[in-house]
Amino acid sequence: MNLEQFEDLYAQLIALTPDIQGVALIANEGTVLFQTGETVADETIIGVAGAAVMRLAEHISAGLLAECNTQEITIRCHRHAAFFAAVGADTLLMLVLPADTDTRPLVGMVASLTNALPHNK
Incomplete structure (x- = not known):
């Protein structure tokens, strides 16, 4: 994903979920x-979340839950939720939202938006 695609994705995400406070594209x-x-600045948290999502993806795709084609992880504090989802073989998308946001609907939305990008066609 290049910068122009990232900015387009951000605009689409904000249009669908206006309470997003920040978005980041992160390498594994x-x-x-x-x-x-506003995004999570702690690279340790980003690394742990990234590793967890990728490990989860490996286990799900190889196991009984192989029909689950999207994986995500959400880390919450009292004010924020950091939602991480795999958007390619080597990248994650992080969305920062208010803590009370239900992030479950974001999984399908993020998958649809990122699959529509030119590099995924």
């Missing part, structure tokens, strides 16, 4: 590739 090893708004 924890490097922030692009970001906008």
Whole structure:
């Protein structure tokens, strides 16, 4: 995903979920590739979440839950929720939202939006 695609994805996400406070595209090893708004600055948390999502994806795709084609993890504090979802073989998308946000509907929405990007066709 390039910067223009990231900015387009951000605009689409904000249109669908206006309470998003920040978005970041993160490489599996924890490097922030692009970001906008308020995001998690702690690379340790980003790395742990990234590793958890990727490990979960490996186990689900190889096990009894192979029909589950999207994986995500949400980390919450008292004010914020950081939602992480795999958006490719080597990248994660992080959305920062208010803590009381139900992130479950975001899984399908993020998958639909990222699958529509030119690099995924």
